[in-house]
Amino acid sequence: MTIVNSIFTWFMKKRMHQIELFIKYPHDVQDELFRNLLSGARNTEWGKKYDYNSIHNQQQFKERVPIQTYESLAPYIERMLKGEQQILWGTEIKWFAKSSGTTNDRSKFIPVSPESLEECHFKGGKDMLSIYCNNRPNAQIFNGKSLALGGSHQVNQVAGDIYFGDLSAVLIKNLPFWAEFYRTPDMSITLMDNYEEKIERMAMATKDVNVTNISGVPTWTVVLAKRLMEVTGKSHLLEIWPNLELYIHGAVKFTPYREQFKKLIPSSDMYYLETYNASEGFFGIQDQSNSEEMLLMLDYGIFYEFLPMENFEDENPKTLGLHEVELNKNYALIISTNGGLWRYMIGDTIKFTSLSPYRIQITGRTKHFINAFGEELIVDNAERALTKACSETGAIIRDYTACPIYFQENEAGGHEWIIEFEQHPDNIEKFVDIMDNTLREVNSDYDAKRFKDMALRRPLVHVAKEGTFYNWLKNRGKLGGQHKVPRLANERKYVDEILTMN
Incomplete structure (x- = not known):
């Protein structure tokens, strides 16, 4: 197996030269990609509607094609689900990734073309390992198995040879045969719908396997790890998998989970690698071991634009190109x-945390914020405040959500939080004060509204009993995969639902 590991790591490192090219020539790469995208769709219904043949530059493209949401593209996608081709893209599309986002209860079906499979999703998967092998020359991950804690949707046939499933299910169904040899558990378990049964089956199937790397959402990885320790009687994962060296994570901010993982995997040599991957595409990979930034991947068949959030509500908002963004x-x-x-x-x-090369951090969702009183609280603010509060009170957070408390008669408004702790703070009132003060430090709008409690009073925090968020997701049929708890919301729907269970 050592020879096989050497061959694979050599192959992965070869890709680094191409990554270095788009780092060195980011705008040239994006310009060429932009032209190729227009060429690939000029004869489609969409391309003819906007006359892609006569678009010669990015400015014309922005002026002619409006910004789209899923709702605006849905009529086209619904026809594609029935088997119609040459609608949005020039090659045949047979696969759709069923998105399980948190901001919309209605499912979205994202087209997955042969090009997006090979040049985006699979390429991103290989690049994760290329970057890891480049950063850790003595990597031994190919001497064992990769445990992928993927989605829980089976592949479903829509009509004829049209199929949909959770993105991980679509990717697994299209992987080359040799990739299956390095995965565990087998596909019949990986794609199970019943997530509780799936966790049990995964634990039993992998407890005696030489697992060297794990990929998955932190929430569900913790659930699996705890079940593994229960069935084996071990105190941490390295007693079960002594050769475990890499954890690849994404979908949610890792900071609240970091202390839990230090206990689950008590090793200073454990490598944590964050990715930014979604049904719509693979966007970023953490390329430095000592940083929480991710390198924006510029040669995956994705052309990027960036809309400043201060212009988000404009009727015809102006987007920026890569060369125009600011830190x-x-x-x-x-x-x-x-x-x-x-x-x-x-x-x-x-x-953007760096402009040379272009590195990014996810700050939140366009719908995941609280701005009921002009405070403009985003997920990034919340994560920083909670991290500091945890650090100073010995707490570890399992999950949380927050929403506004609206003005009532002569009372100021506020924010209502539900927090489920893995390890409770030594003093909950101290925890709330630190969180509140940190929010004031990192967000001047929040600070202004908190002045003398005139518009915002001190946050109201409910400590959730163990399993509250898990049971809430279960009741909504949202266990597993990319399903996650909405962190911030501008309305009270989620908090009110969860409070009835606590």
Whole structure:
């Protein structure tokens, strides 16, 4: 197996040269990609509607094609689900990724073309390992198995040879045969719908396997790890998998889970690698071991635009190109892809932490914020405040959500939080004060509204009993995969539902 590991790591490192090219020539790469995307769709119904043949530059593209949401593209996608082709993209589309986002209760079906499979999703998967092998020359991950804690949706046939499933199910169904050899458990368990049964089956199937790397959402990885320790009687994962060296995570901010993982995997050599992957595309990979930034991947068949959040509500908002962005400003991400999404707002917000190369951090969602009183509280603010409060009170957070408390008669408004702790703070009132003061430090709008409690009073925090969020997701049929708890909401729906269970 050592020879096989050497061959694979050598192959992965070869990709680093191409990554270095788009780092060195980011705008040239994006310009060429933009032209290729237009060429790939010029004879489609969409391409003819907007006359892609006569678009010669990015400015014409922005002026002619409006910014899209899923709702605006849905009529086209519904026809594609029935088997119609040449609608949004020029090659045949047989696969659709059923999105399980948190901001919309209605499912979304994202077209997955052959190009987006090979040049985006699979390429991103290989690049994760390429970057890891480049950063850790003595990596031994190919001497064992990869445990992928993927989605829980089976692949479903729509009509003829048209199929949909959770993105991980679509990817697994299209992987080359040799990739299955390095995965565990087998596909029959990986794609199970019943997530509780799936966790049990995964634990039993992998407890005696040489697992060297794990990929999955932190929430569900913790659930699996705890079950593994219960069935084996071990105190941490390295007693079960002594050769475990890499954890690949994404979908939610890792900061609240970091202390839990230090207990689950008590090793200073454990490598944590964050990715930014969604049904719509693969966008970023953490390329430095000592940083929480992610390298924006510029050669995956995705053309990027960035909408400043201060212009988000404008009637015809102006987007910026890669060459126009600034550091530490909040942008909504707009993409055009080789899967047929055009000027599509995916709902995420990001900020740039570096412009050479272009590195980013996810700051939240365009719908996941609280701005009931002009405070403009985003997920990034919340995560920083909670991290500091945990650090100073010995707490570890399992999950949380928050929403506004609206004005009532002569009372000021406020924010209502529900927090489920893995390890409770030594003093909950101290925890709330630190959280509140940190929010004031990192968000001047919040600070202004908190002045003498005139518009915002001190946060109201409910400590949730163990299992509250798990049971809430279960009741909504949202266990597993990319399903996650909405962190911030501008309305009270989620908090009111969860409070009835606590």
